[in-house]
Amino acid sequence: METEFAKFETEMNRGFLQLLVLLMLDEPAYGYGLLKLLRDRGYGTEENTLYPLLRRLEKDSLVTSAWEVTEDRPRKFYQITPQGDQLRGRLLSVWRRQQAVLNQLLEEKNHE
Amino acid sequence: MSEVLDTYLQRVDTYLAAAPGREDIVAEIRSHIMEKLHEEHDTADEAAVERTLREYGDPRQVAERYLDGYQIISPAYKGYACRYTLILFGFHLALSVLSVILEFRMAVFPFFYFPVLAWWELMAFLPMIFLADAGLVGLLLVLLTRVRKVVHLPALGVRRRLSGARPLPPPRWHHLLLQAAALVALGYLYLWFGTVFFLSVNLEWPRPLFMPDASRFYSLVVIALVGLSVLATALRFAWNSRWILVAQHAGSLVLLWLALNYSLEESLVTMPHEALPGLLAIVFTLILVIAAGATAIAMVRQLVLLVDGVLK
Numbered sequence: 001m002e003t004e005f006a007k008f009e010t011e012m013n014r015g016f017l018q019l020l021v022l023l024m025l026d027e028p029a030y031g032y033g034l035l036k037l038l039r040d041r042g043y044g045t046e047e048n049t050l051y052p053l054l055r056r057l058e059k060d061s062l063v064t065s066a067w068e069v070t071e072d073r074p075r076k077f078y079q080i081t082p083q084g085d086q087l088r089g090r091l092l093s094v095w096r097r098q099q100a101v102l103n104q105l106l107e108e109k110n111h112e
Numbered sequence: 113m114s115e116v117l118d119t120y121l122q123r124v125d126t127y128l129a130a131a132p133g134r135e136d137i138v139a140e141i142r143s144h145i146m147e148k149l150h151e152e153h154d155t156a157d158e159a160a161v162e163r164t165l166r167e168y169g170d171p172r173q174v175a176e177r178y179l180d181g182y183q184i185i186s187p188a189y190k191g192y193a194c195r196y197t198l199i200l201f202g203f204h205l206a207l208s209v210l211s212v213i214l215e216f217r218m219a220v221f222p223f224f225y226f227p228v229l230a231w232w233e234l235m236a237f238l239p240m241i242f243l244a245d246a247g248l249v250g251l252l253l254v255l256l257t258r259v260r261k262v263v264h265l266p267a268l269g270v271r272r273r274l275s276g277a278r279p280l281p282p283p284r285w286h287h288l289l290l291q292a293a294a295l296v297a298l299g300y301l302y303l304w305f306g307t308v309f310f311l312s313v314n315l316e317w318p319r320p321l322f323m324p325d326a327s328r329f330y331s332l333v334v335i336a337l338v339g340l341s342v343l344a345t346a347l348r349f350a351w352n353s354r355w356i357l358v359a360q361h362a363g364s365l366v367l368l369w370l371a372l373n374y375s376l377e378e379s380l381v382t383m384p385h386e387a388l389p390g391l392l393a394i395v396f397t398l399i400l401v402i403a404a405g406a407t408a409i410a411m412v413r414q415l416v417l418l419v420d421g422v423l424k
Binding site for chain 1: 146168
């Protein structure tokens with residue numbers, strides 16, 4: 001049952017994590033920092049999910065990346081591109097619509 | 113630098129072989145592990161490294177996350193892989209058996225090679241043939257997947273599989289009547305003139321194409337071929353099975369093989385023009401070869417559909 005749930009959760013999180021990442025990349029940020037930020041806000045995700053996602057976003061020119069050495073460690077920093085910014089706006093409106101539908105359905109269910 | 117970490121990254125790198133920018137991927141994973149060790153464990157001893165790597169995941173699974181959407185063979189070709197291999201193997205098998213019976217050697221570089229084999233050698237040869245055919249079909253599908261273009265492959269029964277098993281359509285009365293009429297007409301010609309092959313149609317005295325012995329032989333082959341199809345169609349009214357068609361095709365192949373083995377030299381009647389007998393012999397042989405090829409294809413197709421039915 002837990003494995004089944006994990007499968008559905010991963011599926012549900014896929015698009016959502018994409019949106020969260022795009023929201024966090026106005027300023028340059030690196031993978032570990034992003035994961036920590038998300039965990040601090042109660043949204044844990046695997047490294048293994050985040051890094052391939054960042055790579056896909058970069059391939060689609062939605063984010064750019066650059067290696068930098070900070071605190072004596074090499075880190076790969078990501079930042080949103082104008083294209084990514086545009087997509088983020090559209091995805092946000094999709095998410096708002098989804099949220100409205102969900103709330104409406106839940107409300108109707110509660111009144112039954 | 114930790115040896116455990118290096119070995120881990122080396123394995124990830126190996127599994128990433130098909131991913132573009134693998135050096136960058138590995139560098140980023142290394143950077144993340146180092147960051148995590150520093151932030152969460154405050155140490156880089158082997159035990160901490162091992163724990164961190166365990167949390168990060170199995171190297172193969174880590175690599176696979178970067179290869180999402182990368183396919184060696186498109187799942188759309190799954191049905192074709194089995195079907196094409198079976199068909200290719202059918203041809204290969206038929207030719208191999210013929211090479212044993214007729215003791216001939218044949219090579220179509222680089223896909224087919226038939227040495228002169230004994231029966232027991234053929235048994236040992238068959239698994240290799242099958243693997244070679246499966247490999248060839250696999251390679252073709254890998255290349256088609258890599259092309260990433262929409263390629264419409266001949267379905268050869270794949271469509272039927274998708275839409276469920278389709279039974280053999282029932283035989284038609286008008287087919288049987290036409291075949292029977294052809295058989296009667298051929299029989300009449302043979303009984304009346306001793307041949308069904310004519311060089312010129314003259315109602316008074318038609319000129320036969322072959323010398324008397326050859327004439328009788330080829331005519332009987334044609335009559336037997338038509339007779340077989342009449343028998344098969346008639347039997348299908350009682351028991352409509354693909355096995356009947358397989359038996360019909362097998363019988364026809366034997367008859368065509370006999371015809372192909374009959375010496376055409378000296379069989380054709382003397383022509384006024386010297387080049388004509390040679391040309392006629394080539395055309396006649398070509399017709400026999402094409403008929404044998406088409407019959408073999410039809411038989412393999414029926415066998416494939418039979419196997420398909422059994423697999424279901």
